[in-house]
Amino acid sequence: MNREKILSVEDLSVRFKSDEGIVNAVSDVSFELAHGEALGILGESGSGKSVTLRTIIGLLPRNRTDIRGRVRFDGREIQDLSNDEMNAIRGARIAMVFQEPMVAFDPVFTVGEQIAETIVRHDGSSWADANRRALDLLELVQIPSAKRRLASYPHEMSGGMLQRSMIALALSCGPQLLLADEPTTALDVSVQIQIILLLRELQRELGMSVILVTHDVGVAAEISDRLAVMYAGRIVETGTAAEMIEAPCHPYTDGLLSSTVLNATKGKKLNAIPGAPPDLIALPRECSFAPRCRHVQQQCLSGIPRLEPFGKGRATRCLRVSEGQLELQSANPAL
Amino acid sequence: MWFFILRRILYAVPVLLGVSIIVFTLVQLSPGDVVDILIPPEAPEEVADALRKQYGLNEPVYIQYFIWLGHLLQGDLGTSIFSGQPVGGELASALLNTLKLAVPAAILGMTSGIILGSLAAFHNGTWLDRLFSAAAITGVSLPHYWVGIVLVVAFAVIWNVLPGQGMGPDGFPATWEQIRHLILPVFTMSLIPMGVVSRLVRATVLEVIGRDFVTTLHAKGLLNRRVLMHVSKNAAPAVLALMGLQFGYLLGGSVLVETVFNWPGSGNLMVLAVFRRDVPVLSATIVVLAAIFVVINIVVDILQALIDPRLRR
Ligand SMILES: Nc1ncnc2c1ncn2[C@@H]1O[C@H](COP(=O)(O)OP(=O)(O)OP(=O)(O)O)[C@@H](O)[C@H]1O
Ligand SMILES: [Mg+2]
Numbered sequence: 001m002n003r004e005k006i007l008s009v010e011d012l013s014v015r016f017k018s019d020e021g022i023v024n025a026v027s028d029v030s031f032e033l034a035h036g037e038a039l040g041i042l043g044e045s046g047s048g049k050s051v052t053l054r055t056i057i058g059l060l061p062r063n064r065t066d067i068r069g070r071v072r073f074d075g076r077e078i079q080d081l082s083n084d085e086m087n088a089i090r091g092a093r094i095a096m097v098f099q100e101p102m103v104a105f106d107p108v109f110t111v112g113e114q115i116a117e118t119i120v121r122h123d124g125s126s127w128a129d130a131n132r133r134a135l136d137l138l139e140l141v142q143i144p145s146a147k148r149r150l151a152s153y154p155h156e157m158s159g160g161m162l163q164r165s166m167i168a169l170a171l172s173c174g175p176q177l178l179l180a181d182e183p184t185t186a187l188d189v190s191v192q193i194q195i196i197l198l199l200r201e202l203q204r205e206l207g208m209s210v211i212l213v214t215h216d217v218g219v220a221a222e223i224s225d226r227l228a229v230m231y232a233g234r235i236v237e238t239g240t241a242a243e244m245i246e247a248p249c250h251p252y253t254d255g256l257l258s259s260t261v262l263n264a265t266k267g268k269k270l271n272a273i274p275g276a277p278p279d280l281i282a283l284p285r286e287c288s289f290a291p292r293c294r295h296v297q298q299q300c301l302s303g304i305p306r307l308e309p310f311g312k313g314r315a316t317r318c319l320r321v322s323e324g325q326l327e328l329q330s331a332n333p334a335l
Numbered sequence: 336m337w338f339f340i341l342r343r344i345l346y347a348v349p350v351l352l353g354v355s356i357i358v359f360t361l362v363q364l365s366p367g368d369v370v371d372i373l374i375p376p377e378a379p380e381e382v383a384d385a386l387r388k389q390y391g392l393n394e395p396v397y398i399q400y401f402i403w404l405g406h407l408l409q410g411d412l413g414t415s416i417f418s419g420q421p422v423g424g425e426l427a428s429a430l431l432n433t434l435k436l437a438v439p440a441a442i443l444g445m446t447s448g449i450i451l452g453s454l455a456a457f458h459n460g461t462w463l464d465r466l467f468s469a470a471a472i473t474g475v476s477l478p479h480y481w482v483g484i485v486l487v488v489a490f491a492v493i494w495n496v497l498p499g500q501g502m503g504p505d506g507f508p509a510t511w512e513q514i515r516h517l518i519l520p521v522f523t524m525s526l527i528p529m530g531v532v533s534r535l536v537r538a539t540v541l542e543v544i545g546r547d548f549v550t551t552l553h554a555k556g557l558l559n560r561r562v563l564m565h566v567s568k569n570a571a572p573a574v575l576a577l578m579g580l581q582f583g584y585l586l587g588g589s590v591l592v593e594t595v596f597n598w599p600g601s602g603n604l605m606v607l608a609v610f611r612r613d614v615p616v617l618s619a620t621i622v623v624l625a626a627i628f629v630v631i632n633i634v635v636d637i638l639q640a641l642i643d644p645r646l647r648r
Contacts (some may be wrong), residue, residue, distance in 0.1 A: 059553055089558035098554075103547040108568050108643050118555045153644045188631070 004075060006176055006209045007033040012069035014051050014060070014233075021281040022066075025051040027233040029069075030045035030307070033177070038210040039240065040202055040224030042217060042256060044277055047294045048211040048233040053179045054303045056211075057094050058086045074176065092122040095170035099182040101162035111138075111162075112150030122173045137168035141198060158193035167198065171206070178203070180212045185218060198221050217257055221245055223332065226313075232278050232288040235307060239314030250316045259319045287317070295320060336640070339647050343636050347629045354625040355407065359400050360620050372612045390416075407622065413615030417608075422619045425604065430586070430623070433593075433600035435508055439521045444528030445578050451529070452536025459541060467533065471532070474530030480591035483523040485620065487595065490519060495563035500597045520596040522588055528581040535577050539570040573638040577634035583628045 006183045014026040023328070026048040033039055041049050054060045056071055058078060071078045073094065078086060093185055098104040105114055115137060125133070138146035141164040154162060170178055180199065183190035200223050202221035209229040212333060214220050220227055220252060228238040230250065238249040255273035268307050275292035287293070293300070297319065305317040340476045370386045387393045391402055405414060411420040449470070455625040491499030503516035543549070543566050590602035601620060608616040638647045 057554060060548060085555045087558070089555055089556065096551075096554045098551060100547065104551045106548045106565050106569065107645060110567065117557065117561065121555070121557055121561065155645050169551075273371070287423070 004074075005032045006037075006074055007020060007211075008070075008072045009052075009056070010070040010072075012052070012071065013064040014048070015068075016063040017066070018153055018281075023280045024233055024283050025280060025285070026055070027235075029230075029235055031228055031235065031238060033178075033209050033211065035209060036203075036319050037226065038200075038212065039225045039241060040220030041211060041213045042215070042226045042227060042232060042253075043196065043230035044215070044222050044256075046212045046277060046280070047230040049230055052124050052230075053181050053211065053213060056148055056177075056287045057090055057096050057179055059090075059096075060248075061291060084126070087263075088122070090174040091118050091175075093175055094177045094179065095175035097132055097166050097170050097178065097180040099161070100186045101166050102154070102186070104166055105162060107154055110151050110153055111157065111165045112152075113166070115172050118172045119170060133172065134168070138165065139169045140171070141165070143168070158191075159187050160195065163187060163195050164198065164323070165265075167195075167202070171202065174206070178208050178210045182214055183212070185215065188323075192219070199223060217245070229256065232283065234288070234304075234317060236289065236318070237314075237316040238307075239311070243314065244330070249310075249314070250289075250318045252289050253270060253316075255292075264273065287319070295329050336538055336647060339640055340637055343633050349485050350629055351626060355404055355622055356400070356619050358621045358625070359403060361471065362614055363396060393448045397402075402616070407619075412623070415613055415616050417611045417613045417616070419491070420523070422616050426601070426620055427622060428561050429599060429604040429620075432502065432598060433602065434588060435517065436520050436524055436583065436589075436592075436598065436600065439517060440524035441528060441578075441585055443521060444525030445510070445532050446579070447525070448529040448532025449536050452533035453540055455537045456540035464537075471533040471537075474526040476530075477525055477526065479589070480595050481569045482526060483592050483595040484521060486519045495618045504514070510560065520592055520598060523595075524585060524592050527587070528578075528620070530558060530580035531581060532574065536570065539573045540566060542567045566584060566643060574641050575635050575638055575642075583631050585591070585622050586608060586627055586631075 008028050012029040016023040016025055022315065029052060031039065041052065045051050052058070055067060056073070060067070063250050067079070073089070075114050081089070105111065112131060112134050114135040116127060119125055119130035119133050120127060135146055135150055138149055140164070142162055143149050143164050149157065149161070149165070157165070161256055182194050183199065187195060197220055199210070203223070211225065212220065212223050212289050222235070224241045226238065227241045227244050228235050229250065231252050237244065237248070237253045244253065245257065250255050252273070259272050273292055277292070278288045285305060290296045290300045305319050307314045307315045308321050310321050337363065358513055370383050370392065373386065374382060384393070391399055391565070394402070414420070415422055415425060418425070451467045452470060456462040458464050487499035490497040497518055498516050499519055501516065503513050504510065505514070509518055549562070549566065585611055587601065590606055592598070593600045593602040601624065605617065605620050606621065607613070
């Protein structure tokens with residue numbers, strides 16, 4: 001991957017002005033995504049995953065929102081783009097799949113119309129051509145009797161089928177970057193696996209870059225080349241998926257991994273992380289995970305740890321890495 | 336869809352029967368009968384009895400109802416006791432006069448209501464929103480007969496630029512003179528539909544643009560006019576229901592506005608019928624208006640189902 005990255009996010013901070021105070025939803029987030037790469041973003045509810053995705057595609061509400069930092073997509077700074085320019089990119093070159101397919105479609109238009117209108121909008125094709133392409137897309141995402149489904153309304157379809165249609169919609173203009181925000185959370189477990197396999201297959205086939213947001217380590221591991229773990233609006237650890245799952249180094253990643261069923265099935269103990277994430281309105285000026293951390297030390301309370309690179313393309317916001325204490329840890333990751 | 340329409344029409348039958356029973360009962364419950372009004376109190380009892388027999392008033396009540404209903408079903412609305420003319424003709428001309436006010440008032444009030452309401456919603460929280468919302472609330476809360484009187488005083492009495500009374504020359508309003516007579520009452524009658532429609536449109540549009548699917552529309556990069564189309568189609572069923580209701584009210588003839596402008600419409604006809612104890616006119620008018628209401632409702636239901644597939648059950 002020596003070509004330019006498709007996406008690079010640099011020091012992104014997003015704050016919302018609310019009645020209670022300023023919500024620090026995302027703080028100092030930086031990452032890069034190569035062409036054809038799949039990044040999984042993991043983290044608890046409220047850790048800023050959706051806000052990060054929505055910033056990239058430009059979907060955050062404009063008023064009472066303060067966005068700092070830079071997002072470069074395909075060589076262009078998106079914050080420098082006009083509304084019209086950004087609108088032309090949305091749906092065409094960056095597409096998004098949402099968490100709840102049941103409410104993500106307009107209930108009074110057919111699924112076919114909703115896919116075709118996107119094609120008409122961006123490719124300027126005729127409605128007849130767009131409908132034909134919509135049919136191809138529904139077949140691509142393996143919807144049974146696709147022709148009939150084109151004329152179905154959202155309420156006539158199951159969640160799994162709607163999520164397949166949502167993926168078809170997202171792929172309709174051949175995007176270079178696909179953002180998937182918990183695409184399986186609202187679905188039955190058996191359907192979840194099908195959707196994940198479909199996404200992985202399509203990503204490899206079409207060579208798209210993908211960012212997949214999820215709570216589910218198993219899902220993230222299945223699709224992603226790299227993982228980023230977010231906590232209280234910050235990336236606390238990033239690295240290749242295989243290495244991170246094998247040897248997590250931030251105590252939060254560690255806790256997240258051992259609190260999943262994935263590990264339980266491997267015969268390890270299932271642990272929940274004690275405590276709750278901090279209030280985003282009053283973020284501490286120290287490591288925000290410190291109150292819940294098993295390894296907390298005096299220095300942890302003296303400032304926010306930097307995202308420290310180590311190993312092969314890994315990085316973490318934990319003093320134990322900068323201080324070289326971690327070698328002990330990675331030998332016994334599940335502790 | 337055809338099945339839906341058919342069923343919807345069949346449902347109307349019991350509703351209309353119920354209406355006819357209620358109307359008949361209420362009119363029966365009112366004290367005194369027409370005979371008391373028609374003849375002087377000192378007239379001999381035999382004359383009164385003869386009249387009662389002639390109008391079928393000495394039959395048992397339920398027989399009277401079935402006779403009346405039978406005539407209704409054959410399209411015979413009865414004969415006015417006051418004028419001796421068939422009710423059908425009087426009612427038709429009164430309804431036509433009311434239509435001349437109600438249709439333009441509905442078009443004016445509802446169009447401006449939709450425009451004001453959507454503008455307010457899309458500029459939610461700005462001074463524009465506050466201005467339009469204030470206008471809508473004023474439109475709803477001013478008593479419209481009072482507005483009518485003020486307008487008559489201002490335009491007809493003080494400046495003498497517009498007529499404030501009556502309909503002017505007969506016939507379909509086509510000439511300038513006829514249209515001039517419409518201006519003040521139509522404006523007055525349009526205030527309430529404008530107010531209620533704009534408030535509902537504002538609330539509905541705000542609710543719709545807060546729904547998740549609108550985010551998807553933006554994520555697809557759709558142009559604003561296409562997004563607006565999605566939002567309108569979703570907001571339409573609720574707004575249509577209210578517009579149907581409001582149009583029904585306008586057709587019922589705004590009694591007060593018709594009185595202020597001395598307009599010979601259905602509201603006026605009902606008031607006169609009450610004062611004259613003209614039972615056939617009164618009951619026929621109420622039943623016909625109720626039937627119109629039911630028809631409007633069916634039309635609204637069908638339109639809603641055409642727009643929203645989830646309603647086609
Ligand atoms: N428009 C907004 N105004 C104010 N606060 C917001 C807004 N959007 C998001 N937030 C807040 O930002 C924080 C991060 O939200 P975000 O949706 O990114 O979390 P998440 O990681 O996606 O969580 P989940 O797993 O529940 O989806 C939350 O505390 C949320 O309440
Ligand atoms: Mg989210």
